[in-house]
Structure formats: structure tokens, C-alpha cells
Amino acid sequence: TMGGQTGLNCALSLAKHGVLKKYGVELIGASRDAIDKAEDREKFKAAMTKIGLGSARSGLAHNMEQALKVQAEVGFPTIIRPSFTLGGSGGGIAYNKEEFLTICERGLEASPTHELLIEESLIGWKEFEMEVVRDRKDNCIIVCSIENLDPMGVHTGDSITVAPAQTLTDKEYQIMRDASIAVLREIGVDTGGSNVQFAINPADGRMIVIEMNPRVSRSSALASKATGFPIAKVAAKLAVGYTLDELKNDITGGATPASFEPTIDYVVTKVPRFAFEKFPQADSRLTTQMKSVGEVMAIGRSFQESLQKALRGLEIGVDGLDPINGDREQIENELSDPGAMRLWYVADAFRIGMSLAEIHQLSHIDPWFLAQIEELIAIEKEVSSRNLAALSAAEMRVLKRKGFSDRRLARLLNTDPAKLRETRHGLGVKPVYKRVDTCAAEFATHTAYLYSTYEEECEAQPSDRKKVMVLGGGPNRIGQGIEFDYCCVHAAFALREDGYETIMVNCNPETVSTDYDTSDRLYFEPLTLEDVLEIVAIEKPFGVIVQYGGQTPLKLARDLEANGVPIIGTTPDMIDCAEDRERFQQLLHTLQLKQPPNRTARTPEDALRLAQEIGYPVVVRPSYVLGGRAMEIVHEQRDLERYMREAVKVSNDSPVLLDRYLNNAIEVDVDAISDGQEVLIGGIMEHIEQAGVHSGDSACSLPPYSLSDAVQDELRRQTVAMAKGLKVVGLMNVQFAIQDGIVYVLEVNP
Structure with missing residues (x-):
């Protein structure tokens, strides 16, 4: 019940083939019959009919x-x-x-x-989920109710979801609560967490059960982070025979048992992140098949605040409900046939004056959510007619309470974010931090799981120990996912062993770094300059680590340093030296190392001319990207012209890099670690695919299978030279290509 669908299917086939019986192994948590009853659509429908619940x-x-x-x-x-x-x-x-x-x-x-x-x-019906936990003595608790902002027809993994449910009357909620417990009993999940999904027809209130997962799911992870109730941990203990009243709640320091249902005095919003920009051919319409690659979660005191925090946490270049376009026909299409940006089109629909009723009719999004967005758009309109100097502290506080980011307000007020932040601090408007305590502040909590909001009382109570802050990787995407989180978590563990207090900042509910017990203090906040600076101001850490969260914290490193934040490890200046093509070229020149012939182009005309100089085929990419976004191998001028049209948009006027593509070269990854003096080579990995296949998509072999000792020694020598040249303190990864026995440096990631 813990390994998702893979685990369930595997357990079922072991049971079916008599393997479990042969070795006397028992399935704990959910029995074979229960799994079968929940997963087999016909049996499930019969079970629902038996307990008087409707299904489709x-x-x-x-x-x-x-x-x-x-x-x-x-x-x-x-x-x-x-x-x-x-x-x-x-x-x-x-x-x-x-x-x-x-x-x-x-x-x-x-x-x-x-x-x-x-x-x-059931398209257009409202979709809800209940996270239920049951023990062997038949105690049941509802951990959390979740409402999907997107109606039925969009897979729940691709929907914007809100916890607790916002648009149910108390009576409807109680009916759904009783129904979900009845479902668990009927299916026969002996112990553990399950997730029951309901649909309600807004026209006549008819409620039906869509499905039930007798296992932990993506929603369980979300519900655990949203409430501070660790579903999987509790489910594992229940499976071996504990009951809910015997287990203590970690967060209240054992003052309450696990049989207390979590109470939440805040709103949690989850927004999915998509990667359609990587697959232009993919169908970007959202249906019952899941297409998102990651998600971001935010906590606020109102739906508006948590929604706007989640939007800026996505890292897709928006600071809130930024306008996309005002073409009525396109807006109508996007509302009725949802894509990844539907929410922004809803905002644009209000901007061009469409009524709430029209938008509801096209999108089937509940009018309550639409009214919240309508209010935000009205506020934006009002703000854009004001000027910064005329805003009072009270007005500024109201705007921040609604979740507006400094950058969004700066754009509306025609000023720059730094100026806005200065004015806001001058007015004394700063966030306070509240704790997630599972009990709406009824009992004291010893766990520092914090979120920001603009209210009066701050519950952060920072200590005066020596502390280090680790910035996480934000939402998963292609090329930046769980591997970075693994590094962040281990960094936190190692620092804790050395006696530092560890502070984690991240906004991704799918990760281990956002568990309340991974670090001493967890700030569940978007990774933007504004949010990180506010946390630094209150915690005053001895140092901030930006190396482990992938590209996300690296992009912030320079600005953080400029604002006086102490960054430990490789310096932002040296990170920039490795990322900035022209500086990196000078470094290699000084160290007398080779790279493939390359040029840097700042305009499409430049690019075509320079490509002629180095000769096709050429590898093109914008600088400062991760996971090869917008990176292509171009074989002739026509392809390059098309690329320049589409990609210069990607890189916001930062230059485009052109490299000669090395035919039939062997690509090699070398990982090293350095303390600034000595360099230790972690491993040399040889790619099985030829150079030009992204290293994340290439199979690798460790140790290398075709490189001579001489070549390996040369790779080591060059890696050490670069590590010292960049004054690396921490990790470093180098990509080499070897063509006809000559070693070329492709890139370095500090």
C-alpha cells in the first residue's frame, strides 16, 4: 500500500501465482480481497450499490x-x-x-x-477527495478534505486543489465524511490510509463515488503536508497492529493522540507544473490522463493568499495572475477546453469584462472560486491607477494579505521590486510566520513547520544557535527533480550532525525535504527573492547553501548576495563564471584546456553568421538553463532560423550559445568534490549514447568501459584544474566529450 500502483499490482500478481502462500507471507494494511474490490471496477460498483452510494x-x-x-x-x-x-x-x-x-x-x-x-x-461536476485513516479496531479519522478547483474531466493530478474543501455546506461535508468511512468499511481496508474521490452535480446536488485507492497516493502526500499528519508513517504502524489512540502526535509533542482529527486554520493550495514547452508536439489539453510533471503547494490564511503564493512558486515566469492575452475568442476556447494556463485565462476573462456567469458556464469552475479571482483582478485594476508613494501602511498590508508578490505590485505600480520592498519595509509591513500544528493552536507545538502571512502575531521564535539555511529545488520538472531533493536532505542531516540548526526552505509537497522532521525548521514558502529574504531577515543564518536545489537557488544566488545574504560553498561569482560562457572560455584559456569551437550570439543575425564560422552541425542553447531546455542540434541554416525565432523568447534577451557538434564523440560525466584546496574525484561515468544526447536521457556506465587509463588520468587532471580555477567548495560536475583521443570540455556545473 506504500509503493503506489506498482506495488499494488506486484502484490496482486504474487498472490495470484501463489508465491505469498508458498512462503507464508501475509499482505498487511490491505488484504488481497480489499485491493481487488477497490481496483476491479465492477466489484467496486457493486460494493457501492450495496451500501447505498451512487456511482456513475x-x-x-x-x-x-x-x-x-x-x-x-x-x-x-x-x-x-x-x-x-x-x-x-x-x-x-x-x-x-x-x-x-x-x-x-x-x-x-x-x-x-x-x-x-x-x-x-461527469464533466463539469465538482470533484472532492477525502483522506481517511482506519485502524484494526475500526477507528476512522478524516485527515483532510480536498476540493478540486478544476471540475471533473481534468485528472486530479493536473487540477489545482484546495484543502480544506471550500464550497461544501456543513451538511454536505458530513454526508461525504460518513460516506467515505462507509466505503473503507465495505471495501475492507483493515488498516492504513485510503483516498476516496467524490463527484457532486452542482445542478441537483447528486453525489456519487468515483473511486477509492486502498493505498497512499499523491493526494495522501499532499494531505500529509497540508495538515502535518504523516499518513504513511501512521499507516505503517497501524499495519503492524497499533491503533490510532496508541500513537502519539509528534507535532503536539504527544499532547494529542493520532486519533485526533487534524484541524486546519489556514488554506492550502496545490498548483501543478507542466512541461509542454519541452514537448511542443504533445497535446496540451488537460483530460483524464495525467500530464503534469510536478507541483507546488502554498499555505496562506485565505484562498487568495495561498493561491497567489503558489503561482509565484511555480517558477514559470509569473508573479501572480499576470495577463496572458486579451483575445476574446482564445479566452473562450481556453476556458471551455482547459490547458495548463487556464487559471490565467480566467483572470484575463475578467479583465476583458466577461461576467462571472459567462465564465462559469464555459469553465464549470465553481462560482465561489471565480468570485475570489474576480476580486483579485478588481484590486489589481485599482492598484494600477495609484502610485507607490501614496499607499498607506494599511493599504499595503491589505494587498500583501491577499497574497500579492512585491514583483506583481511593482509591475502594477510601475516601479521596481527593490524600491517596492524598501517602501513596504519603511511602512513596517512585514510578514509574520505561523506554525502548522494540526490543532489550530489549541496545544503548544515543538515542531517548527512554518508559513508566512501578513498578520499581527509571529510564531517563528527563532533560536540563537548557529544555523545554516538550505534552499530546496521547488516544483519537480524535467531535469530537476527528486535527485536534488536527495542532496538537500542529506545536506540537512550532515549539518545537524555537526551541531548546526538546519533550516529548509522549499515549496514542493512531493519531497522528503518538506517533511517536518527532516530539518530543525521548515519554511514552506515559494523560492523567490522576496520570500527568501524575509526568512533570512528573521532567522539570520550563519550561511545559506544554494548548491543542492538545482537551477532554482542558483538563479537567486547573485541577488541574495547583493542583499547581504551570506552564501557558503562555491561563491555566486564563481558559479556565474561557470555559467557565463564568455567568462568560462577565458578560464579554460588560462588553464589551457580545449572546448569545441563555440560562439555567443545576442541577435538572430549574429547567430546565422557565427554558425557559418564554426560550421554545421551546431548545438544551440540559451545560457543559464537546466535539463537542456530549448537545446537543439541544428544541421542547416533553415533550422537555425526557426530555432532563433522560438528560443530567443525563452532566454529573455540573454545570449544564445552555439557549439560545434562533435560527431561520434564519447561523452563523459565526471563528478568531483572539493574543499577549495584538495579535489576528490567521485566517479567517471561514460555515456552509452553519443555526445549530443542529453546526459539525463543517456544510459551511463560506471566505471567507463572503453576509456584508456591515459585518457582517464587526463580527465582527472583537467577536472582538478577547473575545480581549483573556479575555487569550488562543494560539489562539481564536468561534462567532457572525447573525439579521436582529444578531450574537450563541454560544461561545468558547480
């Missing part, structure tokens, strides 16, 4: 003929879900017969049991 009209099919028969009963639009798959893969929504046939073919292949569930469409 549907039928099962194992081939095309059956599929068409069921479809005739439920009508279009039809939802198709293959059994035993994760993230809705293989499924989809069909509006006509053609689409229906294509999706069914794909679905039958995707399902390990070649089984499809075909059901009536």
Missing part, C-alpha cells in the same frame, strides 16, 4: 464489440478508463464514435487485464 452509469468491456454495446447505454460524451493503470494512462474522453474507437484500442492495450470501464461523463 457504466459497464465493462473486454473487446470492441462489448465496448460499443456499453457506449450505447451511457451516451456521449463517454469516459474510458482501463483497469489497473496509473495516472489514467490509456484512458480518455470521447465525444463521438471515431474518438471512442481510437481510445478503446489504446486502452485495451494499456490494461494488463485487457479490461475497460466505460462510463457516463
Whole structure:
């Protein structure tokens, strides 16, 4: 029940083949029957009918003929879900017969049991989730209710979600609560956490159960972070026989047992992050198949505050509800057929004067959420007619309470963020930090799990120990994910062993670094200059580490240093030296190391001319990016022209780098660690793919399988030379290419 769908499917097939029986192994947490009952669509439907809960009209099919028969009963639009798959893969929504046939073919292949569930469409219904925990004595608690801002039809992993649920009446909430406990009892989940999903028809209030996962899911991770109640940890203890009243709540220092339902006096919003810019061919419309690659979570005292904090935490170049475009036709399309940016189009719809009713009709987003966004847009309009000097402290505080970032306000007031911050501090408007304590401040808490808000009382109570702050990696994306989090967590552990107090700043609910017990103090905040500076101001750390969170903290390093924040490890100036092409070239020149012929272009015309100089094929990329975003191998002038049109937008007028592509070269990664004097080589990895396949997509072998000792020694020598040249303190990764026995340096990541 802990390893997601993979673990469940694996356990079921072990049970089916008699392996568990043969070795006398028992499945704890959820029995085979319970898993089967929850996962097998037909059994689940029968179970729901038995306890008097509605479910969607549907039928099962194992081939095309059956599929068409069921479809005739439920009508279009039809939802198709293959059994035993994760993230809705293989499924989809069909509006006509053609689409229906294509999706069914794909679905039958995707399902390990070649089984499809075909059901009536609930598109436009409101979607809710309940996180329930049950022990072997039948004690049940609801950890958290979650409401999806996006209505049914968008996979819950791709929806903006809010906890606790905002638009349920108390009576509806109680009905849903009782229903979710009844579901657990009927399915027979003996112990542990489960997640039950409901849909409500806003027109007549009809409630149905969509599905139930007898395991921890993405939502459980979110609910754990949202409430401070560690679902997986508790579920593991319940599986071996503890009961809820025997387990103590860590956060209240044991003052309350785990059988107390968490109470929350704040609002949590989760916003997904997509990577469509990497896959321009992919279909960017959101459906029942999950497409997001990461998510960001934010905590605030109101929905508006937590939403705006989450938006700036996404790191997609927005500071809040930035305008995208004002073309009515496009806005209407985006509202009715959602893509990754739907929320911003909702804001734009209000800007061009569409009414709340029109927007609701197109998007089916609950009017309560729309009213909240409408109010934010009205405030923005009002602010943009003011000037900074005329704002009073009270007005500034109201704006900050609504979650507006300094950068967004600066843009509205036509000034720069630094000036705005200075004025705000001058007015004495600073955030306070509140604790997540699972009990709405009823009991004292010893755990420092904090979020910022603009109120009166600050609960941060910083200590006067020597402390180090680690900046995390923000939301997962392609090329920056859990591997960076692993480094952050180990950095926190190591510093704690050395007697420092550790402070973690991150906003990604999927990570270990955002567990309240990984570091001494956790700030669940967006990784933006404004938010980090406010935390530094209150905590006054001895040093801040920016090396482990990937590109996210590196982008902040220079500005943090300029604002007097002590950065420990490799200096921001040296990080810049490695990232800035022209400075790096000078360094290699001084050290007499080779790189492939390269040039730096600042305009499209430059690029075409310089490419001629170094000769095609050319590798092009913007500077300061991670995971090869917008990086391409270009073989002729026509491709380069297209690239310059599309990519210069990516790099916000910072230059584009051109490298000669080395045909048939071997690419090698060398990882090293240095204390500023001595350099230790961690390993030399040889890529199995040829140079030009991104190192994240290439298979590697450690140790290298085809490099002579002489070449390996040369790689070591060059790595050490660069580490000393860059005065690296900490980690460093170098990518080399070897062509005809000559070693070229491709890049260095400090």
C-alpha cells in the first residue's frame, strides 16, 4: 500500500501465482480481497450499490464489440478508463464514435487485464477527495478534505486543489465524511490510509463515488503536508497492529493522540507544473490522463493568499495572475477546453469584462472560486491607477494579505521590486510566520513547520544557535527533480550532525525535504527573492547553501548576495563564471584546456553568421538553463532560423550559445568534490549514447568501459584544474566529450 500502483499490482500478481502462500507471507494494511474490490471496477460498483452510494452509469468491456454495446447505454460524451493503470494512462474522453474507437484500442492495450470501464461523463461536476485513516479496531479519522478547483474531466493530478474543501455546506461535508468511512468499511481496508474521490452535480446536488485507492497516493502526500499528519508513517504502524489512540502526535509533542482529527486554520493550495514547452508536439489539453510533471503547494490564511503564493512558486515566469492575452475568442476556447494556463485565462476573462456567469458556464469552475479571482483582478485594476508613494501602511498590508508578490505590485505600480520592498519595509509591513500544528493552536507545538502571512502575531521564535539555511529545488520538472531533493536532505542531516540548526526552505509537497522532521525548521514558502529574504531577515543564518536545489537557488544566488545574504560553498561569482560562457572560455584559456569551437550570439543575425564560422552541425542553447531546455542540434541554416525565432523568447534577451557538434564523440560525466584546496574525484561515468544526447536521457556506465587509463588520468587532471580555477567548495560536475583521443570540455556545473 506504500509503493503506489506498482506495488499494488506486484502484490496482486504474487498472490495470484501463489508465491505469498508458498512462503507464508501475509499482505498487511490491505488484504488481497480489499485491493481487488477497490481496483476491479465492477466489484467496486457493486460494493457501492450495496451500501447505498451512487456511482456513475457504466459497464465493462473486454473487446470492441462489448465496448460499443456499453457506449450505447451511457451516451456521449463517454469516459474510458482501463483497469489497473496509473495516472489514467490509456484512458480518455470521447465525444463521438471515431474518438471512442481510437481510445478503446489504446486502452485495451494499456490494461494488463485487457479490461475497460466505460462510463457516463461527469464533466463539469465538482470533484472532492477525502483522506481517511482506519485502524484494526475500526477507528476512522478524516485527515483532510480536498476540493478540486478544476471540475471533473481534468485528472486530479493536473487540477489545482484546495484543502480544506471550500464550497461544501456543513451538511454536505458530513454526508461525504460518513460516506467515505462507509466505503473503507465495505471495501475492507483493515488498516492504513485510503483516498476516496467524490463527484457532486452542482445542478441537483447528486453525489456519487468515483473511486477509492486502498493505498497512499499523491493526494495522501499532499494531505500529509497540508495538515502535518504523516499518513504513511501512521499507516505503517497501524499495519503492524497499533491503533490510532496508541500513537502519539509528534507535532503536539504527544499532547494529542493520532486519533485526533487534524484541524486546519489556514488554506492550502496545490498548483501543478507542466512541461509542454519541452514537448511542443504533445497535446496540451488537460483530460483524464495525467500530464503534469510536478507541483507546488502554498499555505496562506485565505484562498487568495495561498493561491497567489503558489503561482509565484511555480517558477514559470509569473508573479501572480499576470495577463496572458486579451483575445476574446482564445479566452473562450481556453476556458471551455482547459490547458495548463487556464487559471490565467480566467483572470484575463475578467479583465476583458466577461461576467462571472459567462465564465462559469464555459469553465464549470465553481462560482465561489471565480468570485475570489474576480476580486483579485478588481484590486489589481485599482492598484494600477495609484502610485507607490501614496499607499498607506494599511493599504499595503491589505494587498500583501491577499497574497500579492512585491514583483506583481511593482509591475502594477510601475516601479521596481527593490524600491517596492524598501517602501513596504519603511511602512513596517512585514510578514509574520505561523506554525502548522494540526490543532489550530489549541496545544503548544515543538515542531517548527512554518508559513508566512501578513498578520499581527509571529510564531517563528527563532533560536540563537548557529544555523545554516538550505534552499530546496521547488516544483519537480524535467531535469530537476527528486535527485536534488536527495542532496538537500542529506545536506540537512550532515549539518545537524555537526551541531548546526538546519533550516529548509522549499515549496514542493512531493519531497522528503518538506517533511517536518527532516530539518530543525521548515519554511514552506515559494523560492523567490522576496520570500527568501524575509526568512533570512528573521532567522539570520550563519550561511545559506544554494548548491543542492538545482537551477532554482542558483538563479537567486547573485541577488541574495547583493542583499547581504551570506552564501557558503562555491561563491555566486564563481558559479556565474561557470555559467557565463564568455567568462568560462577565458578560464579554460588560462588553464589551457580545449572546448569545441563555440560562439555567443545576442541577435538572430549574429547567430546565422557565427554558425557559418564554426560550421554545421551546431548545438544551440540559451545560457543559464537546466535539463537542456530549448537545446537543439541544428544541421542547416533553415533550422537555425526557426530555432532563433522560438528560443530567443525563452532566454529573455540573454545570449544564445552555439557549439560545434562533435560527431561520434564519447561523452563523459565526471563528478568531483572539493574543499577549495584538495579535489576528490567521485566517479567517471561514460555515456552509452553519443555526445549530443542529453546526459539525463543517456544510459551511463560506471566505471567507463572503453576509456584508456591515459585518457582517464587526463580527465582527472583537467577536472582538478577547473575545480581549483573556479575555487569550488562543494560539489562539481564536468561534462567532457572525447573525439579521436582529444578531450574537450563541454560544461561545468558547480
